[in-house]
Amino acid sequence: MEWDENCEHGIEWQDNQHKELLEKINILLESVAIGKEDKEEFRQILIFISGYIKDHLTEEEYYMKKHGYPRLDNHIKEHQKFTEDFNIILSVFKYEGIESSVELLNKLTTWFFNHTQTTDKLLAKFLKKYETS
Ligand SMILES: [Fe+2]
Ligand SMILES: [Fe+2]
Helix, strand or coil, X not given: CCCCHHHCCCCHHHHHHHHHHHXXXXXXXXXXXXXXXXXXXXXXXXXXXXXXXXXXXXXXHHHHHHCCCCCHHHHHHHHHHXXXXXXXXXXXXXXXXXXXXXXXXXXXXXXXXXXXXXXXXXXXXXXXXXXXX
């Protein structure tokens, strides 16, 4: 998946973090596509994504609260649902390993398009009124 201007919402920290996530998704996509079963690399990326999710979602929620974002409740619900789903997939991965990677990738790519490209875009539009970068 390519990063392009549609992915950029104009809030620098948010764009940078989304870009970082896309890079990791692409590494996973590629390793599954070529059938490279590098479990250690996968494990490292999943650890990264777990930390990323926590930090990134917390940061978005911080700014939503700070500026009284009107769509806060729904946005946070999406974050919570994704976190729950991701954690379930993560625990399956721990037992089944690379075999469960397709489900994981589906989840991450769907999240990227349905949340970062739509829900987060609305947030960025709102934050632009307050944040300079
Ligand atoms: Fe986001
Ligand atoms: Fe978000």
